[in-house]
Amino acid sequence: MSQLSTLPPSRVALPLLDSEVLRTFVTIAESGSFTRAAQQLCRTPSAVSMQIKRLEETLGQTLFVREARHVRLTTEGEVLLGYSRRLLKLNAEAVTQFLAPTIEGRVGLGLTDDVVGRILPTVLAQFARSHPAVQVDVEVGRSKDLLVRLDEGELDLALVMAGGPGQAGRGEIVHSEPLVWAGREDGVAVQRSPLPVTLAQQGCAWRRITLDALDQAGIAYRIAYSCDHCAGQEAAMLADLAVTAFPKSLVRSPLKRLHNESLPPLGDYQVALVKRPGVGSASEVLAERVAEAFREG
Template sequence: MSLHLDEDLLRTFLAVADSGNFTHAALRVGRTQSAVSMQIKRLEEAVDAVLFERGARGVSLTSKGGQLLGNARRIVGLLDETAALFDATSLEGKVSIGIHQEYAEERLANALHSFDRRHPGVEITVRCGTSEENLTRVQSGDLDLAVIFDWQGHSDGEVLMVDPTVWVTSEKHLTHERRPVPIALFRDSAWSRDFAIPSLESCGVDYRVAFLSAVKGGLRLAVTSGLAISPISRSDIPPGCRELTADEGFAVVDHSNVVLVINPSSRSAAVAGMAEAIREAFAQIPTQAAIVASGKAE
């Protein structure tokens, strides 16, 4: 059998396999959910095998899909390495970047991987921390650049996107219908005190703090398990969960800007190249709302 495997289809296959969800894969590759589904269908037709099992909570690899996964990674990796080998603009030097965990898994993971493949001569150092920590490190010179949340407009940086924080509930457990409604918050967080709780009180929502976490993974666990509702970035709503709306008595918590801040003393070509890779990662990926609307239109 003569088999032609399209690079674009393999990249989409990897995005679905890594995220376990067509919607999140769409965010990664910058396409609509329906377009991603169509690409997977084309790939399954090309290899004459079902690659994913569809379920209520996402998708998982079949045995054939698992067999393809390793080869797909090697093929795409070799293509990226070959492109970098013949890229006359390949950079060298050092870059230190601070990232917020909210975007470490999706947007920035792809940006960092692509940059590393294209510029193997650049030594990249990454700090994953809070926005306050990374902003301080950029200002002190410990980091060249960082991607942070700015919900108060205090940072002098470049706005990459506006990503509102909203109250999120489990579609299965309907946790938001309980009274008092159990909520999950970041532990020892001024933002929770100044924004999350006031958004409930302004709407007259009776609540109790049922879950405290130092990391976003804890908040996602609280929501998906039905233990609590939680404030989560609209672009990061977990599968099986949804935003609570004004019609249900909940307000948007904030309209956070996602901001790129650069140390003015960091003027190397490598830092400029990394900044551009980050801009492209955010510019090429539509918002979740745009994906849903586009998918409905198709």
Template sequence: MSQASLDIVLLRTFLAVVESGGFAAAAERLALTPSAVSGHIKRLEQATQSRLLARTTRTLQLTPPGELLVTYARNIIGLEREARARLSGSTISGRLRIGASEDFAGSWLPQVLETFHRWYPQASVELRVGVTADLVRQLQADRLDVVFGKQCMRVAEEGELLWQEELVWAYGAHCPFDIEGEVPLAAFPEPCVYREAAMAALSQAARAWRLVFESSSMAGCVAAARAGFAVAPVARSQLREGLRTLDAEDGMPPLPNACFYAFANPGSSAARALIAQVKEIGWQRRFTGLGL
């Protein structure tokens, strides 16, 4: 490497490209033009004297130096954010009441809460896991401060769209699937947006289906899918080892995107800080195209 310093702005752009899977998506995320993003990456490659990304017309892959820099960039940016938060003089204390759907609580919140606690050690957290619609009603009744949940369409409420991702049919990786037979379905109890989207898609495609497994636990639905007992609609980021996705070749219709939202009471600085953390972790973890 040369003696040129690593500009933290360029590192942020680099991570945005990696985590969003492309230059256009990174530009949208950072409110920059694609040419500006490309320029940032070029300057970073010049500073490191390394090619960081292998680009073709359709794919984007990290090179070995790029894989190394990703780890350092995340640590550098994380430490910079933590330093700013601790030096800003803003103190968040008291109890923060959080409502979260189970996929949020199981996948994103652990890492988010670890960082939140490190930044704001005087704050305490109360977590309620449930269905998004019920949690939003509790928020409106002032029994919660912030809710993280999902929809399969844009919502009219005062929610902040965090990200969207593909909803897929999950099934056992090594289990045979009858592409012409009745679809055995695993779903949450009503009301559940994944359940509603799955049933609507199957009905519109005139594909016979039967609800064979119902659980209020995401882990339960995923276990049923892994065992080949049922097909479960899940967000792509929820796929685990032992699962595969079913698609048109398996006779399965497409599903809508899952929209992940944050709903918060206005004026809560603790809620805003937590939402910012969720957005950051969500961007990092929901994209798997670069093998990260």
């Protein structure tokens, strides 16, 4: 019997996961193909396959289901994907802290109300740890107002709703999800006629999408509550005063997605990241962190 096998479980050294292997694993999971991953990583397909084989042997789990032209994660692979992304991000933070050139300066970041919860607790906290010499000033407002401030040089980056009224396509689309009808779980507002809706003020992409859909479906409605903040619209729905169009991910109990057959489909809602021309390195790094956070969901 080997010396290792006689050690109590608490003293057996667990294997360490190699960050390069985890990077390969994540790239395959995101591209859905060993071949595409090999191209992105500038490696041969056989080298990529060998890395995954060794990783599976180390963990004693099958991580991918191999199909004809595609691979997909097993249940165990889905679990590892979350850990891998966090480990790689932590590794990048550690390396940046000690090896990357010090980045200093100020970044003016504009956010719409619907993305504040997605960005502030995670991305900005991590960015503050990895780049403590950068001051990030955050302003929350309406998309059209943020774009004006960006064009005037008062903001460096802005996360705005894409496709607002009179808004030309700008920036990089970093997030897309369905808009759905939402209301109180036990509410009756959806049964009223005319349909009471809660909306933001003029200039909001959700407002245009909602009203266009109702007009095209020939549904009578009245604007029962107007507020530019998601919290205000949620309050109107919680009070069962109105229903509205909401991004699917923001519908949380005691609100629910409404499946009333009389309500028209709404399409997708998109978030664009817009950069002011000529922004500095601090803004570029933060922009990449923001885009990465949306890609990872």
